[in-house]
Every structure is written in C-alpha cells, then in structure tokens.
Amino acid sequence: MTYRNVCRAGRASGGRVRQDDVSVTNEILQLMSETERQAALLQRRANPSLFRQLIDAFKTSRAHQQHIQQIIENHNAQGASPGILRFIREIVENQPKYNIPPRPVDFYYKRIDTHPGRHHADVHLEGRAADVYYNYHNPDERRMGDWLFDYCVANCHIYKIQGVIFGRRQWYSEMNGGQVFPRTQGDHDNHVHIELNCDGANLR
Numbered sequence: 001m002t003y004r005n006v007c008r009a010g011r012a013s014g015g016r017v018r019q020d021d022v023s024v025t026n027e028i029l030q031l032m033s034e035t036e037r038q039a040a041l042l043q044r045r046a047n048p049s050l051f052r053q054l055i056d057a058f059k060t061s062r063a064h065q066q067h068i069q070q071i072i073e074n075h076n077a078q079g080a081s082p083g084i085l086r087f088i089r090e091i092v093e094n095q096p097k098y099n100i101p102p103r104p105v106d107f108y109y110k111r112i113d114t115h116p117g118r119h120h121a122d123v124h125l126e127g128r129a130a131d132v133y134y135n136y137h138n139p140d141e142r143r144m145g146d147w148l149f150d151y152c153v154a155n156c157h158i159y160k161i162q163g164v165i166f167g168r169r170q171w172y173s174e175m176n177g178g179q180v181f182p183r184t185q186g187d188h189d190n191h192v193h194i195e196l197n198c199d200g201a202n203l204r
C-alpha cells in the first residue's frame, strides 16, 4: 500500500512542536442524535469519566459499527509516513549526523513497528509513530532506550517529534510545560514510542 496523508492539522501552537491530536471523540459526537449529543456534552466538563463512558458506549454498540469503522479507516494512512521512515533511517539505523546526545557506540536495535499499530484511530494508523523495542528491565537494553528517548526530546524540533514514551518517563511537547514527566502505567516497558506531528510526518 502507498502512504497517504490523512493528517488533520488541529490547533496551531506557536513555537511548540505539537499541533494535532488524534481524537475521534468529535467525530463520534457528530454521529450522535441531538439528544445523545447534548446529554454527552453536559458531562464533558462536569463528569469527564461519565463523558468517556457515553462515548465508549456509542463506539462499541453494534448499531454504529459501520460508521465507527469508517471513521477509523479515515485515519488509515496505509503505510508509514516519509517523516517517520526518515527518522528511523537517520537515527536508529544509522548514527545521527547531529549526534548530541551521542549515540552509544554499541547501539543496536532489534525490532521496529510503525503502521498500522493496533489498528486503532491513533498515530500509528496515521503512519506517524514508531515503536522501537527495548526491554526496560534489562540494563543494557534500557541504556539504548533511554538514549533514544533523550535524543528525541533534545532534537524534537528537527523531526517535529510531538511525543516520546519509554519505561517510567514520557514527554509531550505541549504537556507539563514541555518537561519530561513520570509515566506510571508500566505499559511502555518493552518499547520506546515516538510520534511526529503532521508536518514532521509529511516532511514539511
């Protein structure tokens, strides 16, 4: 399949890197009846977890499966974007030209996943994310993953990286004032997740 740009640039964000989020919530709200939508919107601020439940209930109900499938397919880039492929080639497969912080001399990687991820409407399906596999609990692999994480944060502007996660750390350009903050979920202990914004993915 050939890559197609399915990005929708969202709010502009000054000098920061991130400019878009993948969220199907608004698309789901559009599908709802007026009554359902009003009921959901009332909870959006008042009770965010109930709001989430209403959206999820709509999403998983059989009656809406076809529409939801269509929404998800609208986010399917059919392949990895040029930007994420360039990042992998220049930073993971080869020693970076701009090598600060310096890549470990014994750097290696085992496996990289890009598109389609779990086939959810997310940055993997849009072709702008990569998972580079390292075991956070293995000191040697962790050294590689930690370097990749640090490199991405330090050089986010080059590739227009908007988010990175590995082990107990995460960074999003527009969260926590652009500072690294703790991740407690333990759901990224076997890979570094890297995501680009739309401009980065499409080499703009």
Ligand SMILES: [Zn+2]
Pocket: 124, 129, 130, 131, 192, 193, 194
């Ligand atoms: Zn990922």
